Amino acid sequence: MPRAPLEEHHSFPDEIRAYIEQAAETGLYDIRGLGAKRRLPTFDDLVILTASLSRYPLEGYRERCTTETVLGTRAKNPVRLATPITIAGMSFGALSARGKEAIGRAATAVGTSTTTGDGGMTSEERESSKCLVYQCLPSRYGFNPEHLRLADAIEMVVGQGAKPGGGGMLLGQKVSARVAAMRTLPEGIDQRSACRHPDWTGPDDLAIKIAELRELTDGRIPIYVKVGASRVLSDVKLAVKAGADVVVVDGMQGGTAATQQVFIEHAGIPTLPALRQAVEALEEMKVVGDVQLVISGGIRTGADVAKALAMGADAVSLGQSVLMALGCNRSSPADGHAVPTDVTPDYEKLGTVPGRCHHCESGRCPVGVTTQDPELELRLDPVEGARRLRNYLTVMTMELATLARACGKSNVHHLEREDLAALTITAAAMAKVPLAGTSWVPGQ
Amino acid sequence: MDGVASASPREVVDLAAAGVRSLNALLHERAGPFPSVEVLHPMGQHNVAVGAVRAFRVEIRGHVGYYAAAMNQEASIHIHGNAGKGLAENIMSGEVQVFGNASDAVAASGHGGLVVVHGDAASRCGISMKGVDIVVGGSIGHLGAFMAQAGTMVVAGDAGSALGDSLYEAVIYVGGRIESLGEDAREEPMTAVDRERVAGLLARARLSPPLPNVERFKRIASARSLYHWHAGQNRIHG
Numbered sequence: 001m002p003r004a005p006l007e008e009h010h011s012f013p014d015e016i017r018a019y020i021e022q023a024a025e026t027g028l029y030d031i032r033g034l035g036a037k038r039r040l041p042t043f044d045d046l047v048i049l050t051a052s053l054s055r056y057p058l059e060g061y062r063e064r065c066t067t068e069t070v071l072g073t074r075a076k077n078p079v080r081l082a083t084p085i086t087i088a089g090m091s092f093g094a095l096s097a098r099g100k101e102a103i104g105r106a107a108t109a110v111g112t113s114t115t116t117g118d119g120g121m122t123s124e125e126r127e128s129s130k131c132l133v134y135q136c137l138p139s140r141y142g143f144n145p146e147h148l149r150l151a152d153a154i155e156m157v158v159g160q161g162a163k164p165g166g167g168g169m170l171l172g173q174k175v176s177a178r179v180a181a182m183r184t185l186p187e188g189i190d191q192r193s194a195c196r197h198p199d200w201t202g203p204d205d206l207a208i209k210i211a212e213l214r215e216l217t218d219g220r221i222p223i224y225v226k227v228g229a230s231r232v233l234s235d236v237k238l239a240v241k242a243g244a245d246v247v248v249v250d251g252m253q254g255g256t257a258a259t260q261q262v263f264i265e266h267a268g269i270p271t272l273p274a275l276r277q278a279v280e281a282l283e284e285m286k287v288v289g290d291v292q293l294v295i296s297g298g299i300r301t302g303a304d305v306a307k308a309l310a311m312g313a314d315a316v317s318l319g320q321s322v323l324m325a326l327g328c329n330r331s332s333p334a335d336g337h338a339v340p341t342d343v344t345p346d347y348e349k350l351g352t353v354p355g356r357c358h359h360c361e362s363g364r365c366p367v368g369v370t371t372q373d374p375e376l377e378l379r380l381d382p383v384e385g386a387r388r389l390r391n392y393l394t395v396m397t398m399e400l401a402t403l404a405r406a407c408g409k410s411n412v413h414h415l416e417r418e419d420l421a422a423l424t425i426t427a428a429a430m431a432k433v434p435l436a437g438t439s440w441v442p443g444q
Numbered sequence: 445m446d447g448v449a450s451a452s453p454r455e456v457v458d459l460a461a462a463g464v465r466s467l468n469a470l471l472h473e474r475a476g477p478f479p480s481v482e483v484l485h486p487m488g489q490h491n492v493a494v495g496a497v498r499a500f501r502v503e504i505r506g507h508v509g510y511y512a513a514a515m516n517q518e519a520s521i522h523i524h525g526n527a528g529k530g531l532a533e534n535i536m537s538g539e540v541q542v543f544g545n546a547s548d549a550v551a552a553s554g555h556g557g558l559v560v561v562h563g564d565a566a567s568r569c570g571i572s573m574k575g576v577d578i579v580v581g582g583s584i585g586h587l588g589a590f591m592a593q594a595g596t597m598v599v600a601g602d603a604g605s606a607l608g609d610s611l612y613e614a615v616i617y618v619g620g621r622i623e624s625l626g627e628d629a630r631e632e633p634m635t636a637v638d639r640e641r642v643a644g645l646l647a648r649a650r651l652s653p654p655l656p657n658v659e660r661f662k663r664i665a666s667a668r669s670l671y672h673w674h675a676g677q678n679r680i681h682g
Contacts, residue, residue: 140553145515184574189671198552199530216495
């Protein structure tokens with residue numbers, strides 16, 4: 001009699017048993033970097049309905065299609081960008097100074113904005129970034145009114161997609177002397193960033209806080225409010241009511257430098273439904289065109305950007321994909337050497353391989369992007385990193401414009417929901433876009 | 445500018461007529477004389493005297509709302525009334541005195557300077573402080589100096605529950621009763637250096653006499669047991 005096949009236990013697959021083993025053996029939970037790794041509904045589940053007989057396309061390589069983007073249109077000095085693809089807040093501390101410099105150089109070259117992150121503004125970042133958004137975070141590490149006045153916009157961070165409601169951390173191995181001094185903390189300690197702001201609680205307070213920041217900057221620059229995607233419909237409305245000029249919504253695929261795995265994989269909602277809910281909130285508030293919407297969390301390609309804009313975003317913001325353009329998860333760093341340097345052994349020391357690493361928390365980044373180690377940091381050449389990132393951002397912008405032209409749009413911001421179809425019922429329901437080949441939107 | 449007398453070096457700003465924008469714009473001027481500014485009729489408005497950039501002397505006659513004297517640099521600001529939430533939040537330097545009581549989050553995240561509350565202060569006084577010195581003539585509410593990183597807080601009266609929770613390197617001195625200490629906060633012996641520090645801050649604060657007896661103060665500081673989570677052992681997923 002043949003033996004019955006050995007059955008896999010679907011409730012206890014390998015990764016769950018590994019989790020139980022770690023918890024049982026060490027009493028510790030896992031802390032890691034980057035964003036959610038599990039399969040989620042994404043922009044890949046949408047397609048773009050380009051032109052045919054019923055729509056008239058523009059010539060892909062010749063006819064003009066503007067990508068200019070203006071954020072914070074109500075402010076005296078709005079943020080004017082050449083592309084709707086912006087760089088998300090990533091701290092000096094999480095990233096090396098050379099990484100921040102590379103990002104600033106690339107963003108300036110393509111005409112977009114960068115964002116500071118926890119820990120304050122470095123001189124390298126300000127000098128290399130033509131347009132810099134200064135974050136106001138719960139920790140207020142390095143928060144300085146003189147830096148506020150140097151900023152091109154302020155982002156009040158309420159939450160982050162990787163860990164909405166969860167605060168942040170920077171483990172001791174990355175708290176170098178310079179990072180510690182900027183944050184007024186002892187060198188080498190595991191540093192905690194609070195989950196709540198110290199001086200305001202709730203949306204009514206936030207309105208006064210935003211008014212304070214306007215007072216400090218004499219009302220010159222826009223104020224963004226960033227929320228992690230959880231109760232998006234309510235949160236976006238409350239941000240608008242509090243006076244936000246721009247609302248940034250970060251979906252659960254958004255990255256982090258170090259957070260508990262349980263947050264990264266289980267808190268918040270994916271970017272796709274978050275964007276749809278944010279757009280609905282702005283529509284219900286009748287502020288479309290007055291308040292701009294930036295979406296982030298797992299945006300990787302020009303197609304992602306086109307779909308996000310078609311759904312109603314004014315711009316997108318990138319984090320993890322920027323790090324990857326700088327060399328994250330490559331076997332050889334962007335060190336500018338003609339002959340690639342194989343750093344695979346350094347991945348192995350972290351218990352991983354190129355392409356699977358998420359150990360930003362360790363401070364031992366093999367490609368020198370998310371480290372404060374003086375030797376590892378040298379593995380990222382800011383000029384080479386900037387070249388690669390500039391190329392990447394340029395490609396995405398060109399792809400975006402190409403798709404917009406194919407939809408007959410002379411402005412990427414003219415992409416609309418009608419230009420989209422969904423490949424799965426789930427995506428159709430989440431994005432409120434018809435299932436491809438039908439006019440059916442689940443729930444409508 | 446309505447309500448703003450143009451004579452220098454003494455300015456009078458009537459907030460009932462001019463509004464906080466006029467006052468704050470004046471305090472943001474980087475050139476010119478250092479006027480004394482008298483502020484009338486604040487009537488609990490928010491964001492009064494936010495972001496002063498130089499050594500102005502500001503006398504505010506009445507109560508103020510949220511974020512009064514916030515992010516102050518070098519100015520000396522006296523509030524003759526009560527203050528709302530976030531008094532002198534993120535102060536960088538200078539001095540802020542409240543001749544009354546203050547609400548939540550006094551000197552939250554303050555990086556430098558001196559903040560004095562002659563009456564009582566509510567919860568989270570000194571939260572996240574990063575180098576500011578705080579003196580409270582009366583008592584403070586719960587969660588005082590929560591996650592306080594640097595600087596000194598002197599409370600002449602009592603302190604509410606969870607004082608100094610998650611303290612870093614800031615030090616707290618309390619002259620009265622402490623309801624309870626927060627996580628990782630502990631009482632440590634007072635030394636001659638501590639007594640000198642308290643006496644010095646009480647003198648700088650110019651509290652009304654009689655000054656509290658320095659001998660009765662307790663020193664609260666971090667036990668530093670939360671500084672490391674041993675999270676480096678936390679990696680098992682490749």
